[in-house]
Amino acid sequence: MTKGIAYWVATAILVFAVLSGGVGQLAHAWGTLETVTILGYPPYILTILGFWKVLGAIVLLAPRFPRLKEWAYAGIVSETTGAAASHVLAGNYGDYGYHIVVTLLLAVLTVASWALRPQSRTLGALFPAKPLVPGPSMDPRPASA
Numbered sequence: 086m087t088k089g090i091a092y093w094v095a096t097a098i099l100v101f102a103v104l105s106g107g108v109g110q111l112a113h114a115w116g117t118l119e120t121v122t123i124l125g126y127p128p129y130i131l132t133i134l135g136f137w138k139v140l141g142a143i144v145l146l147a148p149r150f151p152r153l154k155e156w157a158y159a160g161i162v163s164e165t166t167g168a169a170a171s172h173v174l175a176g177n178y179g180d181y182g183y184h185i186v187v188t189l190l191l192a193v194l195t196v197a198s199w200a201l202r203p204q205s206r207t208l209g210a211l212f213p214a215k216p217l218v219p220g221p222s223m224d225p226r227p228a229s230a
Contacts, residue, residue, distance in 0.1 A: 172184040
């Protein structure tokens with residue numbers, strides 16, 4: 086049961102961060118327009134990122150849809166690591182590296198939520214065990230001529 090609690094705590098924090106960030110980007114709330122301008126992106130990127138973040142947060146909370154959840158997790162990791170890289174490359178570290186640290190912590194939180202998810206929210210085993218099927222090369226008897 087501890088794994089289930091850890092999953093929901095990680096997922097709740099992640100969904101709050103992604104959903105609130107997406108809504109803020111859609112609304113061009115305080116700081117979002119300034120940040121993308123500093124990073125060198127056009128303002129319309131806020132609408133695109135905000136739209137996908139809101140949808141991704143909804144998918145993570147919704148029951149079923151395991152394939153969409155995989156895409157949402159992949160998108161969040163891409164967005165957070167891309168944000169960290171953008172801040173580094175633009176020289177916009179924030180106080181004590183805040184912009185890089187927070188975005189990378191969100192990426193780690195995303196991976197934690199993904200790794201802790203219950204079976205009902207997965208596509209199946211990551212590395213399914215293949216049954217050992219004997220073939221001609223596995224026959225212990227010598228080949229007859």
